[in-house]
Amino acid sequence: xxxxxxxxxxxxxxxxxxxxxxxxxxxxxxxxxxxIERAGDEHLPALTLLGIPTRGGPLAHRLARRIExxxxxxxxxxxxxxxxxxxxxxxxxxxxxRPLAPTVIPDGGIDGRHVVLVDDVLYSxxxxxxxxxxxxxVGRPRVVQLAVLxxxxxxxxxxxxxxxxxNLPTSxxxxxxxxxxxxxxxxxVVVL
Amino acid sequence: xxxSPAWLIKGVRPYGEDAVDLLxxxxxxxxxxxxxxxxGAEVLxxxxxxxxxxxxxxxxxxxxxxxxxxxxxxxxxxxxxLGGYTxxxxxxxxxxxxxxxGVVEQVWRLGREAGLVDVAPVGAxxxxxxxTRLAELGAMADSPARVRVFSDDGVCVADPALMRRALExxxxxxxxxxxxxxxxxxxxGAQMHEGVLSAxxxxxxxxxxxxxxxxxxxxxxxxxxxxxxHVCHLSTGGSVDILARAKAxxxxxxxxxxxxxLLLTDECVxxxxxxxxxNPPLRTAEDVEALRAGLADGTIDAIATDHAPHAMEDKExxxxxxxxxxxxxxxxxxxxxxxxxxxxxxxxRGLADRMSVRPARIGQLDxxxxxxxxxxxxxxxxxxxxxxxVVDAADLASRARNxxxxxxxxxxxxxxxxxxxxxxxxxxxxxx
Amino acid sequence: MRRHLLSAADLDLGDATLILDTAEQIDTALxxxxxxxxxxxxxxxxxxxxxxDSTRTRxxxxxxxxRLSADVINFAAKGSSVSKGESLKDTALTLxxxxxxxxxxxxxxxxxxxxxxxxxxxSVINAGDGTHExxxxxLLDAYTIRRRLGRLDAVRVTIVGDVLHSRVARSNVVLxxxxxxxxTLVAPPTLLPVGVESWPAEVSYDLDxxxxxxxxxxxxxxxxxxxxxSYFPSVRExxxxxxxxxxxxxxxxxxxxVMHPGPMNRGMEIAAEVADSVRSTIVEQVSNGLSVxxxxxxxxxxxxxxxxxxxx
Numbered sequence: 001x002x003x004x005x006x007x008x009x010x011x012x013x014x015x016x017x018x019x020x021x022x023x024x025x026x027x028x029x030x031x032x033x034x035x036i037e038r039a040g041d042e043h044l045p046a047l048t049l050l051g052i053p054t055r056g057g058p059l060a061h062r063l064a065r066r067i068e069x070x071x072x073x074x075x076x077x078x079x080x081x082x083x084x085x086x087x088x089x090x091x092x093x094x095x096x097x098r099p100l101a102p103t104v105i106p107d108g109g110i111d112g113r114h115v116v117l118v119d120d121v122l123y124s125x126x127x128x129x130x131x132x133x134x135x136x137x138v139g140r141p142r143v144v145q146l147a148v149l150x151x152x153x154x155x156x157x158x159x160x161x162x163x164x165x166x167n168l169p170t171s172x173x174x175x176x177x178x179x180x181x182x183x184x185x186x187x188x189v190v191v192l
Numbered sequence: 193x194x195x196s197p198a199w200l201i202k203g204v205r206p207y208g209e210d211a212v213d214l215l216x217x218x219x220x221x222x223x224x225x226x227x228x229x230x231x232g233a234e235v236l237x238x239x240x241x242x243x244x245x246x247x248x249x250x251x252x253x254x255x256x257x258x259x260x261x262x263x264x265x266x267x268x269x270x271x272x273x274l275g276g277y278t279x280x281x282x283x284x285x286x287x288x289x290x291x292x293x294g295v296v297e298q299v300w301r302l303g304r305e306a307g308l309v310d311v312a313p314v315g316a317x318x319x320x321x322x323x324t325r326l327a328e329l330g331a332m333a334d335s336p337a338r339v340r341v342f343s344d345d346g347v348c349v350a351d352p353a354l355m356r357r358a359l360e361x362x363x364x365x366x367x368x369x370x371x372x373x374x375x376x377x378x379x380x381g382a383q384m385h386e387g388v389l390s391a392x393x394x395x396x397x398x399x400x401x402x403x404x405x406x407x408x409x410x411x412x413x414x415x416x417x418x419x420x421x422h423v424c425h426l427s428t429g430g431s432v433d434i435l436a437r438a439k440a441x442x443x444x445x446x447x448x449x450x451x452x453x454l455l456l457t458d459e460c461v462x463x464x465x466x467x468x469x470x471n472p473p474l475r476t477a478e479d480v481e482a483l484r485a486g487l488a489d490g491t492i493d494a495i496a497t498d499h500a501p502h503a504m505e506d507k508e509x510x511x512x513x514x515x516x517x518x519x520x521x522x523x524x525x526x527x528x529x530x531x532x533x534x535x536x537x538x539x540x541r542g543l544a545d546r547m548s549v550r551p552a553r554i555g556q557l558d559x560x561x562x563x564x565x566x567x568x569x570x571x572x573x574x575x576x577x578x579x580x581x582v583v584d585a586a587d588l589a590s591r592a593r594n595x596x597x598x599x600x601x602x603x604x605x606x607x608x609x610x611x612x613x614x615x616x617x618x619x620x621x622x623x624x
Numbered sequence: 625m626r627r628h629l630l631s632a633a634d635l636d637l638g639d640a641t642l643i644l645d646t647a648e649q650i651d652t653a654l655x656x657x658x659x660x661x662x663x664x665x666x667x668x669x670x671x672x673x674x675x676x677d678s679t680r681t682r683x684x685x686x687x688x689x690x691r692l693s694a695d696v697i698n699f700a701a702k703g704s705s706v707s708k709g710e711s712l713k714d715t716a717l718t719l720x721x722x723x724x725x726x727x728x729x730x731x732x733x734x735x736x737x738x739x740x741x742x743x744x745x746x747s748v749i750n751a752g753d754g755t756h757e758x759x760x761x762x763l764l765d766a767y768t769i770r771r772r773l774g775r776l777d778a779v780r781v782t783i784v785g786d787v788l789h790s791r792v793a794r795s796n797v798v799l800x801x802x803x804x805x806x807x808t809l810v811a812p813p814t815l816l817p818v819g820v821e822s823w824p825a826e827v828s829y830d831l832d833x834x835x836x837x838x839x840x841x842x843x844x845x846x847x848x849x850x851x852x853x854s855y856f857p858s859v860r861e862x863x864x865x866x867x868x869x870x871x872x873x874x875x876x877x878x879x880x881x882v883m884h885p886g887p888m889n890r891g892m893e894i895a896a897e898v899a900d901s902v903r904s905t906i907v908e909q910v911s912n913g914l915s916v917x918x919x920x921x922x923x924x925x926x927x928x929x930x931x932x933x934x935x936x
Contacts, residue, residue, distance in 0.1 A: 087664040097927025100649035137659050391817030394734040394756030394794060464735030508713050510733035
């Protein structure tokens with residue numbers, strides 16, 4: 001029962017690199033454009049990006065920065081927060097204990113907002129379900145969308161992403177490891 | 193008894209010394225020498241075994257009458273024989289209390305019927321152990337039980353005037369008062385030795401001074417009235433110092449220590465398992481060292497078990513609710529070997545002195561604690577010093593299971609016990 | 625962390641910090657929410673087994689468990705089979721058979737939760753045992769200090785009063801030492817345990833000398849039954865030498881806080897104007913207790929059962 005150790009020096013992973021830092025940056029840019037387009041002028045001011053810890057957090061921040069660049073308003077102050085879903089998981093009994101991560105709801109809450117949940121990998125869909133449960137307790141957004149860096153399939157719930165960086169067919173035996181500079185010291189997506 | 197067959201014990205080492213053969217016949221050691229050959233005698237090959245006079249316990253709780261669910265005279269006698277004992281003193285805190293000739297006689301008779309050890313009842317000093325009025329000590333002394341040791345054990349004779357009278361009164365029949373030294377006002381609610389550990393565990397402390405203050409007082413009283421005093425279950429280094437001084441001053445005082453106070457410390461209490469709750473409490477490692485030294489140099493006269501059987505429900509509970517006391521008869525010898533012989537503090541002759549000779553003298557049991565020589569009563573124990581075994585509470589002959597030694601590996605094993613020439617234990621098994 | 629929380633000594637620095645961090649995350653997650661309920665422990669059963677009256681502690685644990693959606697059973701010894709002579713062991717086995725995932729135990733006998741832990745599969749949480757320990761109280765105190773002062777390391781904490789009989793003091797000394805704080809105990813010598821010099825704490829008999837160097841003053845309750853047992857000559861003398869009044873409070877450093885585990889004897893160990901001052905954290909301690917107990921329940925029950933000491 002210890003908080004996950006965060007490696008300072010990234011060690012090389014012996015797997016298949018799916019996305020490198022350039023590819024990840026390109027994907028962030030594309031999703032940022034898509035979010036702007038789908039929200040439209042009407043809802044963009046109500047945009048709230050909520051990262052799902054751990055790696056949804058940096059992704060949400062990167063998206064917000066790029067959106068501010070693309071709409072040419074670096075001071076737009078897009079609302080960013082995070083929703084830790086650990087206390088909402090339904091698989092606590094079968095998995096080891098997890099330390100909690102911060103839940104930060106931006107000032108003004110999420111009522112009536114255009115919320116985009118941001119996560120690194122979409123897999124069974126249970127994390128997203130838990131995030132939706134968590135959001136329900138916090139407030140009532142006008143709309144909730146989902147942005148993920150990688151969709152690796154194997155859904156166990158009727159959930160899909162609105163914005164997908166890369167569709168990645170995998171076997172259930174494989175592991176998809178996302179590393180981000182803010183946490184892991186490097187940007188890459190590797191299949192192990 | 194005369195009808196029991198003769199026993200020829202071959203190759204045994206009395207007190208761990210040179211091997212000889214022993215012939216037990218007509219209740220005494222009839223012959224002693226090398227290469228004995230006696231027609232018709234049962235032969236016991238005792239090569240490698242050590243012989244000592246049968247052990248004598250000054251301090252046993254047999255619980256009968258009153259708590260036969262915890263122990264009876266019979267089950268306790270069996271435990272004693274298996275532990276190598278040929279005589280035990282049965283403490284008076286039964287229900288009813290052994291404070292009349294009737295009760296001591298009953299216990300004595302039950303002991304005779306069981307026939308495994310000589311049961312010498314201890315009489316209460318005060319009526320109902322209440323510490324206010326002397327019991328009829330003379331009547332108990334004159335009864336067939338021939339009581340010579342009197343004790344309110346479990347409670348202290350705290351009133352100094354009453355203690356003085358008791359010490360004086362028993363002189364008439366050469367009795368001895370065995371004091372449970374515990375100043376009651378200093379031990380109200382006490383749960384364990386008062387020290388660093390009691391503070392950490394949040395258990396009310398039983399300070400060493402509560403024992404030492406009473407011993408000091410009683411030694412002075414005994415000197416003043418010229419009486420014999422025996423101090424039960426010494427537990428502190430300070431008590432040893434007081435006794436050493438008193439003996440040097442010529443006071444007629446004797447004392448005993450329990451096996452558990454020679455081996456276990458208050459660290460055992462850490463898990464709050466009431467198996468380690470005992471009165472007086474387990475003390476520190478320094479106290480254990482001082483007690484071993486006191487026993488080795490003779491300041492402490494005897495090892496006495498304070499064998500205290502308790503029903504399961506009195507131990508499987510919260511520490512504070514549990515009754516104090518632990519079993520001792522069946523492991524006393526092994527614990528003594530571990531604490532005294534293997535450490536080099538006592539040789540086997542010394543051990544025999546502290547576990548048989550002196551306790552028999554203190555309790556005035558003439559047939560016990562006699563040297564292993566021709567003509568002595570054939571009360572003896574044969575010990576295998578070389579085995580080590582892990583104690584299993586389920587194997588105990590005692591009705592109770594509250595041994596503090598469970599799962600502990602201890603040395604030495606009683607192979608046979610003879611009471612007046614008749615085996616009560618053979619091959620480690622009780623014969624009745 | 626181990627399966628049970630029996631003593632503050634069960635927690636190393638990592639465990640203790642994790643509990644405080646978790647409490648903080650729970651606080652943030654619930655801040656400003658109308659519905660203060662989490663589904664985390666749905667289907668788990670928490671039994672409050674109270675052999676000693678303590679409405680505040682019981683309610684705190686009850687609410688903590690309910691906010692995590694656990695099923696809660698309150699088993700007060702009074703009026704139950706326990707008062708009819710049922711043993712602790714039988715009670716334990718009964719609760720075990722009912723499938724208790726956690727037993728929160730308050731008992732007047734030191735070590736009772738230790739015994740309980742030997743007889744049940746579920747987690748045992750010590751909610752105060754005799755004069756031994758009260759680990760969740762120490763955790764909520766540490767949490768309160770950290771929130772108010774922003775740190776625990778090198779914080780100077782003075783604990784004043786009946787240390788001898790106080791489970792709160794015992795748990796606090798152990799936990800605060802683990803967390804790097806410096807503890808000073810202040811009491812009349814009669815109310816300090818033998819062997820206190822081996823504790824990781826300074827000892828003083830002089831409250832006035834200590835207060836100017838204290839970041840935290842924690843006042844202990846003086847139990848009624850001590851007042852007539854010659855531990856000190858009179859209530860008035862105790863109050864004069866060891867009570868915290870406005871004059872003494874004024875000698876504290878500017879940022880220092882005043883704590884009390886409650887219930888207070890106003891006018892005895894603590895003056896009313898001190899208890900109600902801005903330095904006082906007494907009300908916060910109650911709400912922090914809730915967060916800390918939620919954290920403890922989550923950390924003990926939130927994962928799959930693992931062998932003692934296993935790291936997940």
